[in-house]
Amino acid sequence: MSETNKIVVPPRPPRGGGPFGGMNLPAEKSMDFTVSAKRLMGKLHPERLWLTLVFGLAVISVTFSVLGPRLLGEGTNLIFAGVLSQGLPSGESQADAIAGLRASGDNAQADLLSGMTLTPGLGIDFAMLSTVLFWALALYVLSSVFSWMQAYVLNGIVQRTVFRLRAEIEAKINQLPLKYFDSRQRGELLSRVTNDVDNISQSLQQTLSQIVTSLLTVIGVIVMMFLLSPLLALIALVTVPLTLVITALIAKRSQKLFVAQWTHTGELNGQIEETFTGHALVKVFGRQREVEARFAQKNDELYEASFGAQFISGLIMPAMTFIGNLVYVAIAVVGGLQVATGAMQLGDVQAFIQYSRQFTQPLAQLGSMANLLQSGVASAERVFDLLDAEEQSEDVDPAETPTQTHGRLVFEGVSFGYSADKPLIDNLSLVAEPGQTVAIVGPTGAGKTTLVNLMMRFYEIDAGRILLDGVDVSRMTRLDLRSRMGMVLQDTWLFGGTIRENIAYGRPDASEADILAAAKATYVDRFVHSLPEGYDTVLDDDGGNVSAGEMQLLTIARAFLAKPSVLILDEATSSVDTRTEVLVQKAMSALRAERTSFVIAHRLSTIRDADLILVMDSGRIVEQGSHEQLLAEGGAYHALYAAQFAAPVADEV
Template structure:
């Protein structure tokens, strides 16, 4: 078994949760990451300019509408006043009102069309950026060395491909035009308010600091409850996942009551923190409305006074009140977007960190390509460690002749599986060289090198699909007949026919609708189908019953004829007929020879062998 040294993961800085209760992650380098993100948008700059123009146009038309509506209100007011006063030419000018209505309809229609067009363009740009990011991540994954995946959890990599890219995509889609619209609205509305009355504008603006102070106070108090809510939610999710995954064990030990009690406790903690957090955050809107209503009262009184003095028209008061509503909205939006941008740049930073990871060394410019592989493998003074300060293979040398069956044995952590990973260039050596048919493995392309190997690992891997498709994974152009023949050689054909739908049975995502032994037989059939020149069997029979083990051994005997085979095994009884047994201890070969030779030496191998049969 290999010894993988895990890097210490640095905790990422988390900012306070927003009003919706979701914590956001602070980027380490906001400016640098934002610049990289802009580079991804650069090819679409013409489209983005069009979006800006349409966003500004849509906002301008919307802003202009209240002022025009105010003129209609003024006209109606003047008509009513003249009618009441008994003027001969008094009355409401309905034609003027109709013209105003038509103008407003035209403005709103144009604004809606502009918004629709900018929405289509922004959606296209954001999805294209997401597509490019995912494509680059997929290509990058294939170029990364295995040591990266040994130091980072698979869930973290998947999170970058899915959650982080989705976060960037959604922000680009929703916030890009919203930023432009909010900024334009803020400036435009302020100008329109000043054009009506600068005194009323100052009165309206003075209300804002009051509401902001109150809102910030609530946010500060609610932050600790949102944090507790997220922690409790994590514990609830973890408990449910733990109980669900170990449901059978929980039932077997009659632990249902304890599981329910534990859930009630953490669910109660979640309820208490969530109630307080949501209550406090729910107070913000009523407070802002209350302060806003005070502003409306102040503006109405001031506006009425100016209207009596005939400084402004009655319709302008209505327009001004509408502008106040439009003025406070973009301020709230900008505050919200600033939090979203923090989260987005943090997500983009994680994606770019992944894309900037060191890749595998470049291939040889003049690679070796063998017409026919004989299968001679030579290890020459190999030295390797997953970290340079901890070498696990000190000085490994061996010469394996074509067609030999070589067993590698030793205690856990001796470096058995690591030898195989080095042979296939999953990792590069610290020192020494490995040769295949006299050629350094670094002189091959990785694809050509690995094309000559067939692997059957102790951890079976099957994907969601039919049994036929899973076996054909060994050679994608194989016919159905060749797949069936490989299954017969692996002694899998018989059990496949007993399954519903036979070769067309769908293996589910967890592959738990077939037994562990059956999974192993399918992976062996896959290796047989690939027709490799060199075989690697890593604990291939470690998780099967005795009868299945006998079937696998028979299949392997046929497969290994004429091929070089490396067998890594803990069950020493399965490798007694190996041509060469390499005994490893602490990264070195301490003994080598046939089974009988090693037993006669009465050394470390004999100790291992006898310990398995001591009972």
């Protein structure tokens, strides 16, 4: 095999791991926040036109919202001027009234009136006040309408983005090699695909709209504040650098905790999934307390990380509120002095106070959004780690395909190891002719299942080559290779669906007659008729409503239906009773005609009729021959056979 196709894989962990193992995985290393945030925002690039529309709607909504306080300030000026005008002599001008107040020594009221526009003796102009209030109401209504439109469009943007992200994850999972799944917990991986993606969706949904609206509001409010009073505007702007510094300090500390929170969430889900799968064994061995203790420990770790992340990031909002209150007091005091000296009108100060609230509130919201944004980016880091995982090597182009389908399988000097320093299979060679049944036996860890994984290209070999009908399997596409092979494992897999659908999974285009024929050949038909719905019986996703033996029969029927040129049986009858096993063996004899069959078995009684028996030990074939030949040789096979059958006889004697 060329160096480009050579893959060195880590040692394969024990399968299953039990409800107490596999939790000592290394903690996730946090990626750079800025890089991850930019990459997450890059997922929105296909929606750039819609984002432009969202920005335009936000500008209109914020513009109307920002103009509202200015109109309300004008209303306040009309009311205040009208009240003061009632105490002045009717018929004289405002200048004459001010001059009269100064002549009488009332300079304070004169200064107050000098900053206003009024008609002495007129009172409140209710017609003008009604017009001002109408337009203020109209502005706020229009602002709400455009804000709703913005939220509606943004929701579509976020959901389409998350839809594409899920599709990208699904495509990535289909491209990952088996070693990736062997080295990770199912629950932790599922947490990335579900919990983390949902958290990204929620974070984008809540932060994008708020960030855009808050930034535009800050800009619009600053413009209006400078138009009303540059002095008060400068006082308000003191909060900006202070806000940025506080937010940056808090966010830096909380980001690591958010990464830890979602890492512990994945690990806890992995432990729960593992314990749930092995629930019966936990009960049988009385390990509930140990499981509960491990759960409590992992739950405490998640609690500490979550509490720390939420607490520290939650400090942003109170800090921003405190700064905003200080600015509010300063503006009220300075603004009051401005009104008293006639430099500003009361309505302008009122509008400015509203603007100060509008100014500090978005800053506080931006600070609180950092909480959600950090959580979303932490989840994005975990998803990107999955998307960046090393994929299986690409299929060769152009690919080769066998011209004839016989099922002749040849191993030529095959070497393989899960790690480079620990070879498992070394220079293995064998030939399996069409129609032959090749049984593989040996002690646990001898490499029997590994041999099957290499046939299916679940793992790539380190040296040598494997030929199927004269073609190197590394030159074939994986889809073509696996379509020519059928596999029945000891660990059965059924999905949530009817019995008919589970059997047809082996060949989706199979007719009803083909499905029934496969079911009868594998004796599935015998127990299906005892079920209330027959072939329409819906199975649980774990096959919980049929027995373990029946589950295996269903998987065997699935392989029968596929009619592969190479049939692989990995302890495929370990869960069926002895009588059914005999019947299935007879059915398999018909299926194996003109097909190559590999049978991995621990019960040697099931392989007596095999054409060729390979005895493996430490990745090597130490003996090969027929059942009678190997017994006559008195070697490793004879020792295995004696261990299974001679010992029980001796015990009985």
